[in-house]
Amino acid sequence: KQEVTQIPAALSVPEGENLVLNCSFTDSAIYNLQWFRQDPGKGLTSLLLIQSSQREQTSGRLNASLDKSSGRSTLYIAASQPGDSATYLCAVGPYNFNKFYFGSGTKLNVKP
Amino acid sequence: GAGVSQTPSNKVTEKGKYVELRCDPISGHTALYWYRQSLGQGPEFLIYFQGTGAADDSGLPNDRFFAVRPEGSVSTLKIQRTERGDSAVYLCASSLGFPNEQFFGPGTRLTVL
Numbered sequence: 498k499q500e501v502t503q504i505p506a507a508l509s510v511p512e513g514e515n516l517v518l519n520c521s522f523t524d525s526a527i528y529n530l531q532w533f534r535q536d537p538g539k540g541l542t543s544l545l546l547i548q549s550s551q552r553e554q555t556s557g558r559l560n561a562s563l564d565k566s567s568g569r570s571t572l573y574i575a576a577s578q579p580g581d582s583a584t585y586l587c588a589v590g591p592y593n594f595n596k597f598y599f600g601s602g603t604k605l606n607v608k609p
Numbered sequence: 610g611a612g613v614s615q616t617p618s619n620k621v622t623e624k625g626k627y628v629e630l631r632c633d634p635i636s637g638h639t640a641l642y643w644y645r646q647s648l649g650q651g652p653e654f655l656i657y658f659q660g661t662g663a664a665d666d667s668g669l670p671n672d673r674f675f676a677v678r679p680e681g682s683v684s685t686l687k688i689q690r691t692e693r694g695d696s697a698v699y700l701c702a703s704s705l706g707f708p709n710e711q712f713f714g715p716g717t718r719l720t721v722l
Contacts, residue, residue, distance in 0.1 A: 501651070528708040540613075540700060541652070541713040586651050590708040596665055597642070597711070599651030 499524045499591050503600035510577055511608050518572040518603045520587035525565045528590040532561050532572050534583040535602070541586065545572070577607045611635075613714035615701050621720045622691055630686040630717045634703030641684050642711065643676055644700040652700050658684060659707060691721045 500523040510516055520530070529548045533541040545554045545561040547570065553562040560573040570587060584602040591598070614633045622628050634641050639660055644652035654668040661681045669675070673691075678684040688695055698718050702711040 503651075531710060533713070540715040541702075543710055543712060546710045588651075588711070596654040596657055596668065597708070598654070599644075601649070601651045 499527075499589055499598040501587060501589050501598045501600040503585075503587060503603050505603060506601065507604040507606075509606040509608065512577060512579060514577050514607075515573070515575050516577055516605075518574070518585050518605070520570040520572070520589075520600055522568045522570075522589045522598070524591055525568050526592040527565065528592060530561075530563055530570050530590070531588045531597070532559075532570075533586045533588065535586060536583050544585075574605075577605075579607050579609050581605060582607050613701055613703055613712055615699075615714040615717050617717060618715065619718045619720075621722065623722050624691060624693060626691050626721075628688050628691055628719065630688075630699050630719070632684045632686070632701030632703075632714060634682065634684070634701070635712055636682075638703035638705050638712075639681070640704045640707045640709070641678060642702045642704075643684070643686050644702065646698045646700055646716070655686070657707070664707075688719075691719075693721050695719060696721045 531546045532544040547563045558575040563570045584604045586602045588597040588599045616631045641658040643655040646652045656666045658678045673689045676686045698716040700716045702713045704711045
């Protein structure tokens with residue numbers, strides 16, 4: 498079974514800082530990895546999808562990288578803003594199963 | 610539709626009752642997923658449909674849970690004899706085939722008293 502871990506569980510930073518969120522997984526045989534944000538009481542919003550053949554994806558101030566061999570992905574947020582405050586979740590789609598495994602998320606607070 | 614929709618947004622029921630939760634995926638999306646999310650946790654996979662058939666239902670916790678997607682579009686998650694431990698947010702997602710980018714609905718918050 499795929500195990501997905503996100504560290505740290507919570508992070509508080511001042512506005513303007515660059516930050517990195519981590520996602521690790523135990524089985525490197527994956528289709529893809531997807532990063533989401535979740536606002537309190539809301540559903541998940543897709544941020545970036547990285548296919549297993551890719552090393553990174555970028556969207557605006559967000560950059561996600563994937564290192565399958567080490568079982569890691571990072572989400573880099575540049576010049577953080579208070580509006581970035583949310584919980585960030587990663588989900589891994591493994592080859593052997595028709596399902597996605599989620600981490601528990603990193604709760605980010607960007608202070609004005 | 611413009612996005613994935615789920616109804617109701619909130620459902621309060623008594624222990625032992627039957628509930629149905631509905632998911633309307635993005636038009637044209639063949640893959641549909643149900644997840645359950647408890648407070649402070651990531652979503653936990655329940656079941657995945659490809660078209661009308663359940664391709665993987667290994668995440669359903671027991672036989673009180675059942676889901677259908679009779680016409681390959683709207684799906685209903687059915688829970689019989691609800692228990693307090695079933696209280697959670699039930700999330701639905703769809704994608705253009707598997708395992709492409711998933712798009713989530715806002716969820717249904719189920720509370721079993």
